[in-house]
Amino acid sequence: MLKMDLDEQIQELIENAPQDGVTPGLVEAIAPILKQLATQLRYLQYYIAQTLDKNWAVTLLSHETQPDVQKQVIYAFPTLKDVTLGPYPMKDPQMIALPIPVTHILFQMVAIEVLDSIIFFEVPGNATVGTEIRRDEVQALIQAQLRQTQTSPPSIPPDIA
Numbered sequence: 001m002l003k004m005d006l007d008e009q010i011q012e013l014i015e016n017a018p019q020d021g022v023t024p025g026l027v028e029a030i031a032p033i034l035k036q037l038a039t040q041l042r043y044l045q046y047y048i049a050q051t052l053d054k055n056w057a058v059t060l061l062s063h064e065t066q067p068d069v070q071k072q073v074i075y076a077f078p079t080l081k082d083v084t085l086g087p088y089p090m091k092d093p094q095m096i097a098l099p100i101p102v103t104h105i106l107f108q109m110v111a112i113e114v115l116d117s118i119i120f121f122e123v124p125g126n127a128t129v130g131t132e133i134r135r136d137e138v139q140a141l142i143q144a145q146l147r148q149t150q151t152s153p154p155s156i157p158p159d160i161a
Helices: 006-016 023-039 102-111 135-151
Strands: 045-051 059-062 070-077 095-101 117-121 130-134
Touching (some): 023 102
Parallel strands (some): 070 117
Antiparallel strands (some): 045 095
């Protein structure tokens, strides 16, 4: 897979969105948020462990001192080799890891309702320290962006007179 820059990734998201008259415009409206978040990360694509039918592997984490406090996360790895450092049984023939453009990961995380966070591992060979992006924070940024785009006055063409 060819690595796409962030603008190319956003364009692909828009082009591959359901052509229902709403979704492409919605993707375009939230594109600045996806780009903003993606620029905080080191890589243009990450490897996500998934089943053969493309369901992303979700891991349930428990708090060290409060075992009843749990969250569901997806791990995103910088290289294919790093996926083997994670908790997933990659020797299982039903599991694969594929490179996913970073903006697509951020876009998908909003759609995965059971998900709390994605942890992006930024240093190859190190699966102990990662950058956590929380789903609720992404949703809040997207909602704010959508409110801003809906309430901004329509631009007046310069040749209106």
